[in-house]
């Protein structure tokens with residue numbers, strides 16, 4: 246392993262300092278005292294952590310957050326200052342022996358079973374099963390939930406964007422809009438797991454070894470008014486040689502391009518060109534330009550299409566023209582530009598226009614690569630926008646997505662719950678008027694049964710003491726609430742979903758790295774039939790139980 250790899254692995258194993266035992270609800274600690282006072286320190290409980298409904302009106306969820314839960318268990322103990330603080334906030338009548346008991350608390354007698362991080366998961370199937378002393382297992386509830394809920398919601402949101410975007414590149418740009426710094430970091434991490442290609446969040450890049458990418462803001466363009474602000478216009482050709490005047494080269498290129506864009510030089514912004522030249526001199530091999538600060542192009546354009554961009558107060562229409570001029574000037578010096586970013590207007594229309602000009606220029610100048618310049622789109626993009634753009638037809642090959650992704654605007658929370666299912670070996674049930682809210686009692690295991698073609702058929706819940714279903718043998722599966730719904734399934738593959746990750750005070754299964762978790766998401770989604778993954782009215786996946794449960 247190289248030194249840089251080692252460093253990033255070490256960084257990954259560190260944990261956010263706010264994840265500690267007091268990051269919980271007060272009632273966990275007051276319950277702990279009441280349990281302790283009523284002599285329940287020896288009681289043993291089993292809790293299931295699960296959700297009841299998939300988010301985003303979808304029919305699948307990606308399970309994430311496991312590694313953070315396990316790291317939390319490794320550090321689970323109350324420090325002297327934690328105990329001091331609890332003494333301040335809890336009633337004065339609390340016995341001192343309870344605080345002494347709290348100093349001895351750890352997760353060494355806990356066992357945690359979980360699905361693989363990155364797996365597709367469904368309602369009512371435990372994502373985790375936590376077994377151990379009642380008081381301890383109860384004390385873990387809120388922290389485990391907060392570590393799983395947002396992580397899984399975010400990974401699921403990202404996976405949905407990935408499905409909508411197909412092979413297009415996806416970058417997460419959400420830090421400025423995220424739910425605070427911690428939300429921002431988690432969003433970068435879990436959107437990467439869910440299928441994004443990188444983030445603009447530099448700290449996330451450093452901590453999690455995620456590719457970091459970015460362009461520039463409108464401010465960079467508006468910070469230049471004319472050519473006199475360019476302190477340096479010289480750029481050394483790629484591979485060396487005498488530096489050449491990039492401004493003069495770009496001006497010549499721009500003059501030659503005016504007829505292509507059907508424009509006159511008065512319509513072209515000097516400040517915008519100055520900004521693009523200075524950026525190209527700074528990053529000649531990574532030239533990516535924001536082209537919508539003024540108008541992207543002249544309109545109505547020669548393609549006879551009506552544009553919806555209505556910044557009529559502005560006389561400049563030179564975003565594309567200026568970009569192409571600088572890209573051609575860079576080409577004269579042996580550099581290839583990367584592409585453009587569109588951040589306003591009708592993104593389908595503008596991307597088609599941009600690609601049209603790139604193609605025309607690639608033919609005119611015999612530069613085949615020019616046709617394939619990258620077109621990145623941003624501006625309040627969500628899953629629906631991507632699906633709509635796909636329907637309309639566009640030439641975008643990359644999206645930068647912030648607000649809707651990181652805030653999970655369409656559904657801001659996943660409803661994972663943590664319910665006791667067994668105490669001292671006896672099943673426990675929580676009753677509810679709402680049949681969907683009645684818990685499934687008992688210590689359970691979950692198995693995913695697959696067809697011969699590799700598709701997941703059903704998740705089967707059964708008591709842990711029962712033998713697992715067997716390959717090529719008939720299994721009777723029953724709907725959890727509707728007696729009449731039952732079916733025999735003959736699985737070609739059986740996957741045990743819950744595996745033991747934590748026992749005797751340590752992590753007992755090797756943890757995958759972020760890249761491997763990302764792979765798990767991709768592979769796990771591949772096992773779902775397309776109708777379960779579709780955006781509109783997807784088919785629910787069957788979560789059934791066996792005959793005995």
Ligand SMILES: Nc1ncnc2c1ncn2[C@@H]1O[C@H](COP(=O)(O)OP(=O)(O)OP(=O)(O)O)[C@@H](O)[C@H]1O
Nearest residue numbers: 588589590591592593594624625626630633634637
């Ligand atoms: N072709 C398209 N189909 C569907 N939605 C689109 C399309 N093009 C852009 N959008 C979306 O429409 C919205 C347009 O936002 P808005 O009305 O604020 O316009 P704008 O171009 O950002 O305005 P401004 O020029 O003032 O910045 C954004 O959410 C964007 O993602």
Ligand SMILES: O=P(O)(O)OC[C@H]1O[C@H](OP(=O)(O)OP(=O)(O)O)[C@H](O)[C@@H]1O
Nearest residue numbers: 418588623624625626645646647648649
């Ligand atoms: O739209 P999002 O999906 O959140 O993506 C991130 C946005 O952040 C940036 O600008 P910002 O929104 O800060 O300013 P602007 O809209 O005025 O460009 C960027 O230009 C995007 O528009």
Ligand SMILES: O=C(O)c1cccnc1
Nearest residue numbers: 418445458459460461645
């Ligand atoms: O790099 C970018 O283009 C970027 C980064 C964050 C937000 N908006 C855009």
Ligand SMILES: [Mg+2]
Nearest residue numbers: 588623624625
């Ligand atoms: Mg914006």
